[in-house]
Amino acid sequence: MILYFSGTGNSLAIARKIAEATNDQLMPLIEAVQQDLTNEKRIGLVFPTYDFNLPPIVRTSVSQLNIGPKSYVFAVITCGGQTGNCVWALRRLLRKRGVELAYTHKVSVPDNSALAFGRNPNNQMSKFDRVPERMEQIISDIQAQHHELHYAWWSFLSWIMGLPAMEKGMIRTLRPKVNPDKCIGCDTCVRICPMENIRLTDKKALIGDNCTVCLACVHACPQQAIGTNGREALKERQYRHPDIKLKDLIKR
Ligand SMILES: Cc1cc2nc3c(=O)[nH]c(=O)nc-3n(C[C@H](O)[C@H](O)[C@H](O)COP(=O)(O)O)c2cc1C
Ligand code: SF4
Ligand code: SF4
Structure with a gap:
């Protein structure tokens, strides 16, 4: 079973490749918390790095997974370049549930948070080479069923950056904001948000407090009406993995 979380498709594309090669079933991580996975022989977790750490929703979901101690559990972590504390944080979480993390590796791909800092993720396509x-x-x-954890040598610094206060700061900084003048109430952001954190009020999108800063809404809005970090999302900086369609990310 391959469980994934993905805002802009990088992790979904990797999860699909693994599932095709291993003949495993593919399932969104958020849905898997309701499943009994105790008899699964192999469980793969595929997700992005946020702020050198696990995305908040990945942390919450993994700590609720129902996995048996004999499963071969591996993780493939997508990132712009550095996974920081992800491996250690995941290993700690799984150990609390009596499960040993057997294998991890990272895959560097375009950084979908680049647009929040005035850069263009689409200029990073050479990472796919x-x-x-x-x-x-x-x-x-x-x-x-190889056993090896590939982790970053600078994990201690990353651990500091992943402290709850730092994480809260990141969420505060990157939390998306809607420009109501640009919003046409098309509903795309409502349907793509994995946290069900956006609703329409008077045909305008309204973002709630339960945001995991995946930036899916920012990248998907056809009107570029959702900004982050005080910046508008320019059309040319909106990003989605080239093999992933909008409908692949929209589950509802
Ligand atoms: C809020 C946020 C924080 C991020 N922090 C990091 C980071 O610390 N290190 C890194 O290499 N990439 C970072 N990224 C880039 C993503 O990990 C990367 O683009 C990932 O492949 C996105 O996966 P997805 O397309 O499946 O959502 C961050 C992205 C977001 C949205
Ligand atoms: S995707 Fe953009 S235009 Fe459509 S409802 Fe959301 S904010 Fe408004
Ligand atoms: S509001 Fe936007 S950034 Fe926050 S979880 Fe939903 S889609 Fe992701």
Whole structure:
């Protein structure tokens, strides 16, 4: 079983590749918390890095997963370059549930948060050049049930950056904001938000407090009406993994 969380498709594309190669079922991580996974022989977790740490929703979901202690559990973490504290944080969470993390690897792909800092994720497409080789290694390792955690040497610094206060700061800074003058009430953001955190009021999008800062809404809005970090989302900076369609990310 391959469980994924993805805002703009990078993690979904990787999860799909693994599931195709291993013949595993693919399921959104958020839905998997309601499943009995105790008899699954192999469980893969595929998700992005946020602020050198686990995305808040990944942390919450993993701590509710119903996994048996004998499963081979692995994680593939997508990132713009550095996964920081992700491996350690995930290992700690799983251990609390009596499960040992067997294998992890990272895949560097375009950084979807770049638009929040005035950069363009679409200028980072060359990162995909190295993905096939990395995926070949990961899939062969998983099929051999290889045990190895690939982690960052600077995890201590990352651990500091992942402290709850830092995480709260990141969420506060990056939390999306709607420009009501641009919003046409098309509903795309409502349907793409994995947290069900956006609703329409008087045909205008309204973002609630339960945001995991995946930036899916910012990248998907056809009117560029949702900004982050005080910046408007320019059309040319909106990003989605080239193999992933909008409907693949919209579940409702
Ligand atoms: C809020 C936020 C924080 C991020 N922080 C990091 C980071 O600390 N290190 C990194 O390498 N990439 C970081 N990224 C980039 C994402 O991890 C990367 O683009 C990922 O592949 C997105 O996955 P998705 O397309 O499946 O949502 C961040 C992205 C977001 C939205
Ligand atoms: S996707 Fe954009 S235009 Fe459509 S409802 Fe949301 S904010 Fe408004
Ligand atoms: S409001 Fe936007 S950024 Fe926050 S969880 Fe929903 S889609 Fe992601």
